[in-house]
Amino acid sequence: MNLYLFAIREDIRQPLNILLILLIPFSLLFIPANADGFPMGISLYGLVLVYSTFLLTRPVVEDRMKGIVVRIAASPLGTFRYLSNHLLAYLTLITVQIVLFLIGSLVIYGDAVFDRLLIFALYFSFSIMCIAFSLAWNSLFRTFNLSFGVFSGVASIMCLASGISIPLFLLPRSLIGYIMFLPTYWLPHGLLAIYEGDSAGMLVAHAVLLFYAVIFLLVGSKRRL
Amino acid sequence: MIIHIENVMKRFGNNLALDTFSLDMRKGEVIGLLGPNGAGKTTCIRAIIGLIPIDDGEISVFGIHQDGKNKEIKRRIGYVTQELTIYEEMTAKENLEFFGSLYGMTKEQLATRSLEVAKIIGLEGRLREKTKHFSGGMKRRLNIGCSLMHDPELIIMDEPTVGIDPQSRNFILEFVKQLASKGTTILYTSHYIEEVEAVASSICIMDQGHTIASGTLPELIARIKGDAHMLIDVRIASEEKLKALRAIPEIKEVALENNQYHIIVPGGITIIDKIIAVLADQTIVNINSKQPNLEDVFLTLTGKQLRDEA
Numbered sequence: 001m002n003l004y005l006f007a008i009r010e011d012i013r014q015p016l017n018i019l020l021i022l023l024i025p026f027s028l029l030f031i032p033a034n035a036d037g038f039p040m041g042i043s044l045y046g047l048v049l050v051y052s053t054f055l056l057t058r059p060v061v062e063d064r065m066k067g068i069v070v071r072i073a074a075s076p077l078g079t080f081r082y083l084s085n086h087l088l089a090y091l092t093l094i095t096v097q098i099v100l101f102l103i104g105s106l107v108i109y110g111d112a113v114f115d116r117l118l119i120f121a122l123y124f125s126f127s128i129m130c131i132a133f134s135l136a137w138n139s140l141f142r143t144f145n146l147s148f149g150v151f152s153g154v155a156s157i158m159c160l161a162s163g164i165s166i167p168l169f170l171l172p173r174s175l176i177g178y179i180m181f182l183p184t185y186w187l188p189h190g191l192l193a194i195y196e197g198d199s200a201g202m203l204v205a206h207a208v209l210l211f212y213a214v215i216f217l218l219v220g221s222k223r224r225l
Numbered sequence: 226m227i228i229h230i231e232n233v234m235k236r237f238g239n240n241l242a243l244d245t246f247s248l249d250m251r252k253g254e255v256i257g258l259l260g261p262n263g264a265g266k267t268t269c270i271r272a273i274i275g276l277i278p279i280d281d282g283e284i285s286v287f288g289i290h291q292d293g294k295n296k297e298i299k300r301r302i303g304y305v306t307q308e309l310t311i312y313e314e315m316t317a318k319e320n321l322e323f324f325g326s327l328y329g330m331t332k333e334q335l336a337t338r339s340l341e342v343a344k345i346i347g348l349e350g351r352l353r354e355k356t357k358h359f360s361g362g363m364k365r366r367l368n369i370g371c372s373l374m375h376d377p378e379l380i381i382m383d384e385p386t387v388g389i390d391p392q393s394r395n396f397i398l399e400f401v402k403q404l405a406s407k408g409t410t411i412l413y414t415s416h417y418i419e420e421v422e423a424v425a426s427s428i429c430i431m432d433q434g435h436t437i438a439s440g441t442l443p444e445l446i447a448r449i450k451g452d453a454h455m456l457i458d459v460r461i462a463s464e465e466k467l468k469a470l471r472a473i474p475e476i477k478e479v480a481l482e483n484n485q486y487h488i489i490v491p492g493g494i495t496i497i498d499k500i501i502a503v504l505a506d507q508t509i510v511n512i513n514s515k516q517p518n519l520e521d522v523f524l525t526l527t528g529k530q531l532r533d534e535a
Binding site: 002003006010013066067068070071072073074075076077078 | 274276296299300302304306307308309310311312314323324326327328329371372
């Protein structure tokens with residue numbers, strides 16, 4: 001069986017994943033529009049992405065826990081191909097979710113398609129960072145439940161502090177200097193740049209998100225067997 | 226030579242996991258690797274497969290230098306992990322096919338081979354069932370089966386019978402013997418001495434990262450120069466007879482406890498007639514002799530009881 005397809009199948013076997021991918025994001029579209037930016041649902045969707053990617057990476061953690069990764073490493077396939085196929089599968093699933101969410105937002109808000117393409121690109125970079133972050137985060141824990149428990153608290157605080165859960169302009173300006181070190185900050189920053197037509201701001205957001213992704217991927221894939 | 230390990234060193238921080246460890250394994254051999262927890266068995270296995278780099282020494286597998294990157298070596302090894310490394314949400318057939326696919330087998334090969342392997346491991350009627358419904362023994366058998374899909378030349382089994390019932394253990398041991406009889410080379414580690422005695426043609430005892438002793442079972446027993454132990458129970462023992470027994474020059478030691486004479490004779494029991502003659506006028510209730518076994522070899526060489534470590 002193709003490992004990439006296997007990873008997708010493994011994920012969509014989980015009812016919670018189907019719920020996360022197909023249903024929860026759409027509820028965000030019914031949050032009222034924001035006068036000073038995109039509708040709040042567009043930013044809040046970042047929170048869904050953080051949790052969705054975390055839950056989608058669960059099989060990699062469980063394979064580590066059960067020792068299946070050791071068996072895979074002992075095969076000619078090796079851990080690099082195993083990991084890359086799995087991460088690519090998660091990125092595919094999350095891309096499907098992003099596309100469905102943006103189609104939904106077009107239907108409900110009826111905004112310009114051009115903006116949606118830019119938002120799609122930003123969500124895509126953010127998802128890569130989130131998948132890498134989940135991989136790195138999970139490498140610190142021995143069980144998924146403990147990992148998820150701690151992650152829930154940390155992710156909620158990160159999203160709150162970095163302008164995903166509440167609009168960025170509501171945060172004190174003095175805080176921005178600090179929260180820009182949070183990887184989650186760069187989604188609302190990028191969304192604001194898209195809204196204001198600030199191309200440089202958009203590029204910086206993409207660059208920082210991908211930089212974080214590389215760091216997290218290196219940390220997450222270095223864990224000993 | 227299938228495996229050649231020479232003076233291998235491996236450190237994890239301050240812990241020396243392998244300390245000038247050496248081992249040679251020929252085609253068709255079944256080597257039992259015995260050692261207490263922390264002896265370095267799993268480190269040794271992982272170094273052979275190329276999962277961990279070594280600090281010093283040389284490992285070659287199938288005559289190829291093991292640097293951890295050689296896919297050819299991995300393609301020819303079947304690794305049975307100590308943990309149950311199967312997918313519980315998948316059926317037995319899906320598991321077999323998935324792990325077979327890691328070795329580049331085609332769809333047709335997977336379909337044919339999964340049926341063959343299912344027959345070997347006695348799960349031919351359960352292929353379509355999800356493994357989460359299997360008993361511990363069935364899961365163990367499937368765990369082994371997944372390593373057999375690509376028909377490996379060398380099978381490395383890391384404690385393959387941990388946590389299963391005696392019936393399933395016997396099934397697995399019989400099945401290992403069958404594989405061995407077909408000429409498959411097997412490296413078998415276990416805490417259970419009787420398992421190693423049952424399946425291995427040669428035994429390697431390791432402790433603290435190095436080989437303590439290796440050879441066939443009779444060779445290892447000969448190494449501890451087995452003093453024969455005789456236990457003779459009489460109705461009423463006496464100090465006088467004890468002195469008489471001690472006077473027999475061939476007897477190394479005699480102890481008396483609870484009307485039982487414990488007589489140690491170096492090199493085997495050859496003087497039973499002399500002993501019986503001394504004790505003739507006492508009512509002998511029972512005579513037992515105790516020959517050293519692998520457990521005694523292990524205890525003598527490592528000073529540890531293997532089973533207690535399990």
